[in-house]
Amino acid sequence: MTDPALRCVTSCGRPSPDAFLCPRCTRLLLIDLLRVPWLMDQLTLTMARLDRVPAGAGAGPESGTPLPLRLTTIQAASTLRYTLQPWARTIAEQRGVPLECRDTVVALAQWLAGHIDSVRQSDEAAQLYDEVRYAIAQVTRAIDHPPSLFYAGPCDHCGSDLYCGTDDRGHPKAAYLTCRSCGERYEFAKRRAWLLAAAEDRLATATEIAQAVPGIYGRQISVNTIRSWIARGRLLPRAWVHHGVAYAQRQADNDRPLCRVGDVIDLAQQREAS
Ligand SMILES: [Zn+2]
Ligand SMILES: [Zn+2]
Numbered sequence: 001m002t003d004p005a006l007r008c009v010t011s012c013g014r015p016s017p018d019a020f021l022c023p024r025c026t027r028l029l030l031i032d033l034l035r036v037p038w039l040m041d042q043l044t045l046t047m048a049r050l051d052r053v054p055a056g057a058g059a060g061p062e063s064g065t066p067l068p069l070r071l072t073t074i075q076a077a078s079t080l081r082y083t084l085q086p087w088a089r090t091i092a093e094q095r096g097v098p099l100e101c102r103d104t105v106v107a108l109a110q111w112l113a114g115h116i117d118s119v120r121q122s123d124e125a126a127q128l129y130d131e132v133r134y135a136i137a138q139v140t141r142a143i144d145h146p147p148s149l150f151y152a153g154p155c156d157h158c159g160s161d162l163y164c165g166t167d168d169r170g171h172p173k174a175a176y177l178t179c180r181s182c183g184e185r186y187e188f189a190k191r192r193a194w195l196l197a198a199a200e201d202r203l204a205t206a207t208e209i210a211q212a213v214p215g216i217y218g219r220q221i222s223v224n225t226i227r228s229w230i231a232r233g234r235l236l237p238r239a240w241v242h243h244g245v246a247y248a249q250r251q252a253d254n255d256r257p258l259c260r261v262g263d264v265i266d267l268a269q270q271r272e273a274s
Helices: 023-051 069-095 105-114 116-121 125-143 188-199 206-217 223-231 261-273
Strands: 149-154 161-165 176-178 185-187 239-242 245-247 256-260
Touching: 023 069, 023 105, 023 116, 023 125, 069 105, 069 116, 069 125, 105 116, 116 125, 149 188, 161 176, 176 188, 185 188, 206 223, 206 256, 206 261, 223 256, 223 261, 256 261
Parallel strands: none
Antiparallel strands: 149 161, 176 185, 239 245, 239 256
């Protein structure tokens, strides 16, 4: 393939004389693959948070509540696994190289990222590109905030999941919410203790924490305040995002820090007490 008239096999239409995927589409696919370890960490945290809901709290279709968030996260993880696995095998076979990696989502994504040149030379690159990017987008969606509904924990009375509508910034809209299964009414402010406990172990960027805090803590904390706490060493990052992947140790100067939500709320409480 050295004909300059040849175009990228995705819908992008850019010239791609030397491979089926153009450099831009290759880069987009590579960035997605490199984000997978971080995405899977976030998915695990999302599931751990949802696991705190007592057994039996999952709302079935008969109760009229939305599809449980947990199901969405499990489906997204499984779609990604069963998309990466056959594609890694296909690329390995086409190139005549062994598929030497563990059979996990993260290992398969890293293997494909390491063989990105083979991927762009594969005559099945268009299908691989669509399917892999779609599956990664599903995982991103499963962990992405703000959702259109704010999860407010299980009903104290019947155990069903409670949800509250949110505004465009993901903040709860109503001061009161009503359990759709048993009709129990809650003042939203009183659900905060539960939300706080559920969220405190999550790791997130300063921007994400600043967005999430009003909903769970009831006060604004600006992203600049969080950044200044990090700069002055009052808030210690628990991990660092380097080229889309989370590491326990900082890899480069421009890595983004990930902090624990609970640490930020502790500092906010200290600030108010002083
Ligand atoms: Zn392209
Ligand atoms: Zn209830």
